[in-house]
Amino acid sequence: MSASHIFGPHGLVPSGLCFGTMQFGAGASEKDSAAMYDACRQAGINFFDTAYVYTEGRSEEILGKLIADEREDIILVTKAGAVGSSSAQNIREQLDISLSRLSQDYTDIFFLHRFDDDVPLEETFAELAKLKEQGKFYHLGVSNFAAWQVMKAQGVANLKSYPSIEILQPMYNLVKRQAEVEILPMAAAEDIAVISYSPLGGGLLTGKYRGGIAGEGRFSWDEKYAARYGQDWMHKAATSLSEIADQAGVSPAALAVAWVAKHPAITAPIISARNIDQLSPSLEAARITIDAEMYTQLNALVPTPPPATDRLEEQG
Numbered sequence: 001m002s003a004s005h006i007f008g009p010h011g012l013v014p015s016g017l018c019f020g021t022m023q024f025g026a027g028a029s030e031k032d033s034a035a036m037y038d039a040c041r042q043a044g045i046n047f048f049d050t051a052y053v054y055t056e057g058r059s060e061e062i063l064g065k066l067i068a069d070e071r072e073d074i075i076l077v078t079k080a081g082a083v084g085s086s087s088a089q090n091i092r093e094q095l096d097i098s099l100s101r102l103s104q105d106y107t108d109i110f111f112l113h114r115f116d117d118d119v120p121l122e123e124t125f126a127e128l129a130k131l132k133e134q135g136k137f138y139h140l141g142v143s144n145f146a147a148w149q150v151m152k153a154q155g156v157a158n159l160k161s162y163p164s165i166e167i168l169q170p171m172y173n174l175v176k177r178q179a180e181v182e183i184l185p186m187a188a189a190e191d192i193a194v195i196s197y198s199p200l201g202g203g204l205l206t207g208k209y210r211g212g213i214a215g216e217g218r219f220s221w222d223e224k225y226a227a228r229y230g231q232d233w234m235h236k237a238a239t240s241l242s243e244i245a246d247q248a249g250v251s252p253a254a255l256a257v258a259w260v261a262k263h264p265a266i267t268a269p270i271i272s273a274r275n276i277d278q279l280s281p282s283l284e285a286a287r288i289t290i291d292a293e294m295y296t297q298l299n300a301l302v303p304t305p306p307p308a309t310d311r312l313e314e315q316g
């Protein structure tokens, strides 16, 4: 992690794991959410991710209550624009609603949740400049952007002295490695922080789907995730990961999270769970060291994505 990545008005150094609250108020009851928050704090986590779109606002309401007594010690992340557009009006309205649900005047980091092809970047970024000026957020992030979209937006921001992009939020895990091709090298080259989501592949890399998907978790009720992780080679890689983890005497989930965290461009994987029992292995990841030999072994479980240019004979 780059030492230069500090966030918020109090200059907090982010913990090596971020906790995502997408389950708060739905898969995780308020009581389970509070228990997980406490466990994260005890494990030294100061970094919490939510979004306007999560659990119809319950995620932000619950997180807002949990951080209330220690706000200055927390790096708070929220996002807008997953639903609706990145129009000035929608971004402003969603951030205002998020802050009201969170009972906050500001969020440390504000993300555009996705790239919006239909709204000019100039419109979105002019509004972001006003929102930042008004003290509603301190750092700008973008999520689910391709590398070229990040740099295009950064160009607009730099040209017009609008807020620049300081942090990214891509998907990244052992069976979803596209970020290695352009996003992570770009982040390293541009000194942009990265908090990556779905380190467990939505649960696949815990090994719990080895017997099929019926009744086991998210894949059984969320078709989007079942499709995203539906290919045979992904399930085979998950089984092999479990075997390697068994041999190493650690849990597959801990190893999967530690593998994400090992990438030099990753500031923090965003871990998540529905209850404290699920959370424990992901927290364990902070204590796992993956040596070079094991990193090679884990990387070999799935095909390394090809580089961004096709002159493969010239790659080192």
Ligand SMILES: NC(=O)c1ccc[n+]([C@@H]2O[C@H](COP(=O)([O-])OP(=O)(O)OC[C@H]3O[C@@H](n4cnc5c(N)ncnc54)[C@H](OP(=O)(O)O)[C@@H]3O)[C@@H](O)[C@H]2O)c1
Residues within 6 Å of the ligand: 019, 020, 021, 022, 023, 027, 049, 050, 113, 143, 144, 169, 196, 197, 198, 199, 200, 201, 202, 203, 204, 206, 208, 216, 217, 218, 219, 253, 270, 271, 272, 273, 274, 277, 278, 279, 281, 282
């Ligand atoms: N920017 C974006 O577009 C975006 C998208 C997705 C997520 N996120 C953020 O990233 C965070 C993490 O994403 P994610 O939830 O997809 O992460 P993940 O770590 O890949 O999956 C977490 C899920 O895996 C299952 N799980 C976790 N530990 C387990 C264990 N020990 N045993 C069995 N199952 C276990 C649970 O799902 P079950 O319900 O199956 O039990 C849990 O909800 C979210 O909370 C959110 O903050 C951002």
